[in-house]
Amino acid sequence: MAEVTLDDVEAARERFDEAVVQRTGVDRSRSLSGMTGADVRLKMEHLQRTGSFKTRGAYNKLQQVADRGDSGDDPERGGVERVVAASAGNHAQGVALAATETGIDSTIVMPENAPQAKVEATREYGADVELRGEDFRAAMEYAQSLTEAADTEFVHAYDDPAIVAGQGTIGVEIHEQVPDLDTVVVPIGGGGLIGGISAALAELDPEVRVVGVQAEQAATVPESLDKGIPATVDSPTTIADGIATGSISRLTLDLIEAHVDEVVTVSDDDIARAELLLLERAKQLVEAAGASSVAALLSNELDVAGETVVPVLSGGNIDISMLQTVLTQALTERSQLMRLRVRIEDEPGEMTKLSGIIADGDANIRTVRHDRAVDDLRVGEAYLVFQVVTNGSGHAEAIIDEVRDAGYEVERVA
Numbered sequence: 001m002a003e004v005t006l007d008d009v010e011a012a013r014e015r016f017d018e019a020v021v022q023r024t025g026v027d028r029s030r031s032l033s034g035m036t037g038a039d040v041r042l043k044m045e046h047l048q049r050t051g052s053f054k055t056r057g058a059y060n061k062l063q064q065v066a067d068r069g070d071s072g073d074d075p076e077r078g079g080v081e082r083v084v085a086a087s088a089g090n091h092a093q094g095v096a097l098a099a100t101e102t103g104i105d106s107t108i109v110m111p112e113n114a115p116q117a118k119v120e121a122t123r124e125y126g127a128d129v130e131l132r133g134e135d136f137r138a139a140m141e142y143a144q145s146l147t148e149a150a151d152t153e154f155v156h157a158y159d160d161p162a163i164v165a166g167q168g169t170i171g172v173e174i175h176e177q178v179p180d181l182d183t184v185v186v187p188i189g190g191g192g193l194i195g196g197i198s199a200a201l202a203e204l205d206p207e208v209r210v211v212g213v214q215a216e217q218a219a220t221v222p223e224s225l226d227k228g229i230p231a232t233v234d235s236p237t238t239i240a241d242g243i244a245t246g247s248i249s250r251l252t253l254d255l256i257e258a259h260v261d262e263v264v265t266v267s268d269d270d271i272a273r274a275e276l277l278l279l280e281r282a283k284q285l286v287e288a289a290g291a292s293s294v295a296a297l298l299s300n301e302l303d304v305a306g307e308t309v310v311p312v313l314s315g316g317n318i319d320i321s322m323l324q325t326v327l328t329q330a331l332t333e334r335s336q337l338m339r340l341r342v343r344i345e346d347e348p349g350e351m352t353k354l355s356g357i358i359a360d361g362d363a364n365i366r367t368v369r370h371d372r373a374v375d376d377l378r379v380g381e382a383y384l385v386f387q388v389v390t391n392g393s394g395h396a397e398a399i400i401d402e403v404r405d406a407g408y409e410v411e412r413v414a
Contacts, residue, residue, distance in 0.1 A: 004161050004196060004255060006203035009168035012060040016169070020101050021059050024048055024170075026177045026310065031281035036297050037305035041178055045170060046286050046316030050125070052242070053167055053193055053314050054094030054157075060166030061155055062098040081105060081151040086143035088136050088241050089118030090315050091157040093125055100126035109143035111135050115241075115319035135235070136245055158192030159249035168196025174310050175204045182307035183209040185293040187314050188221055188263065189243035191252025197312070198259035212256065212263040213296040215288075218244045219265045224253050239268045239326060242289030242315055264301035269333065271295045276330040278313070287318040288326065332414060335393035337366075339385060339414035342403060346372065346382035354384060357406055361399045364389040385413070 024044045032040040045053045065080050082105040085095040092108040099106035106127040110119060112134060123129050132142040147154040156163065170193070174184060184201065186194040198210045214221055218236035230253050236244040248256075256263070271288050274295035278284045286294075293311035296302050318326075331337040344350040351368065358365055371383040390396045396412075403410045 004164045004168060004199045004251075006168075006172075006200050008161065008165040009172060009196065009200045012056070012162070012165045013169045013172060015060055015063045016056075017059070017101065020049060020097065021056050021169075022048055023173055026174070027282070029282050031277070032294065032297060036309075038297075039308040040297065040304075041308065041310045042282060042284070042294075043170065043174055043184075043310050043312045044284070046284065046290050046313045050090070050093040050097050050121075051315055051317040052090035052094065052290075053170060053312075054090045055097060056094075056169050057160075057163035057166030057192060057196070058091065058094035058098040058155065059101070061160060061162040062095070062102045062104060064162055065153060066102040066104060079151065080153045082107060082149075083153050083155045084109070084143050084146045085155040085157070086110070086136065086140040087157060088114055088139075088244070089122075089317055090242055092118065092122040092127070092129075093317070095155050096122045096125035096127035107143075107146060109133075109139045109146070111139045115317075115322065117319050118317055121317070137247075156249075157245070158190030158195070159251055160192075161251065164192045164196040164199070164251065164255070166196070167193045168200040170312065171197035171200030172204065174312075175201060175208075178308060178310055180308045181205070181208050181310060183211060183304055183309040185211045185213060185296050185302070185309065185311040187240075187243050187289050187292045187312065188212040188214045188248075188256075189218075189245040189289065191221070191248040191256055193312070193314060194260060195252040195255035199255055202259040209261045210259060211296065211302060212260050213292045214263065214265050215240045215243055215271065215292060216265045216267050218246060220246065220248050221253075221256060221263045222265070224248055225257065225263070229253075238271075238288070239322065240271055240288035240292055241322075242287055242317075243292065262302075264296050264299070266292055266295040266299055266301070269329070270299050272326045272330045273333070274298060275318075275326050284313065285316055285318060285323075286313050287315045288322070290314040290316060335396040336390055337387065338390065338396050338412055339387050340400065340403065341371075341411045341413045342384045342386070343377075343409040344382055344384055346370075346380055351384060353406075354386070354403065354408070357402055358386065358388060358399060361395075361402050362391075363395065363399050
């Protein structure tokens with residue numbers, strides 16, 4: 001069984017070039033501290049170069065590949081000239097940058113639905129990008145088929161001790177930056193991040209509680225722990241695409257079993273709320289996977305009251321269209337965005353009248369449409385459906401009351 005130790009993690013840190021892998025900061029969040037009753041310190045890994053922690057593991061791996069070729073320690077391979085990886089985005093960018101910096105060519109296979117911003121960023125870091133398959137698993141299968149050449153090596157996103165050791169350097173940094181640490185909360189996709197952090201902290205301070213977080217629709221770890229073997233989710237569907245790997249490895253499962261104290265799951269609604277909170281209160285733009293650690297703090301699944309706790313903000317490479325989806329979902333939940341369906345007599349002036357009522361209530365109409373082909377309408381009736389921006393739930397209810405007081409049948413439909 002492959003293991004990752006603190007010595008491996010420290011060796012990874014010695015290999016780092018600070019121009020490529022940065023020591024990210026820790027920032028105290030007064031808002032989150034007040035909400036949780038804990039002293040919350042955010043580990044700002046989303047500010048890492050390439051926008052995620054993945055640079056650490058990739059650079060540690062690629063430095064070893066480059067050193068192996070230079071030393072002639074692997075004569076059968078004759079030196080690796082190209083590496084291949086599969087990724088939905090963050091690992092792709094990390095490998096692309098690390099390969100370029102170590103003088104190795106790289107090919108990254110990404111799913112066909114990968115966010116365009118991540119595809120373009122990966123190319124800008126120097127990789128050849130191929131889009132194959134509908135999901136990460138299909139991309140992985142194709143990527144592995146490209147590694148038959150003797151001068152080509154596959155770089156796995158998490159099933160590699162060198163990758164895990166590189167990610168574990170975050171644990172060393174947190175230990176140095178937060179000496180009174182009680183709990184660290186870490187997002188889990190394939191398990192490389194939490195595997196490395198937990199392995200490092202297990203030797204540095206065994207009293208620190210390590211908590212893992214998965215999205216409900218991509219939660220492989222609880223079942224894996226129950227069965228004692230890596231479990232898979234065939235079609236993980238979550239806004240947290242960065243942790244939607246659908247699988248973990250034997251290596252990462254063993255590290256989780258040995259060093260992780262607890263694993264919780266959070267919903268997409270929980271994650272969306274956390275993303276919006278981080279944007280509003282902490283002024284940090286964090287992708288859904290990175291926000292899952294904060295979602296766990298705000299859920300009923302985890303009690304950190306009275307503790308010093310560090311949620312790892314693992315990445316910030318959010319696609320703008322996904323950001324719009326997340327914001328719309330969160331604003332709707334907070335009643336700052338609502339959809340009203342109003343039954344009217346389908347005659348001139350009704351839209352103007354209703355628009356005036358909503359405007360007089362200091363709400364803004366974003367969109368409006370007529371619905372006429374609805375079974376429950378009588379001849380000469382229609383529905384007007386308004387999307388309205390409000391200040392919150394109290395304001396939303398006041399708008400609905402004003403429309404109803406004006407004699408209209410009104411229903412909130414979203």
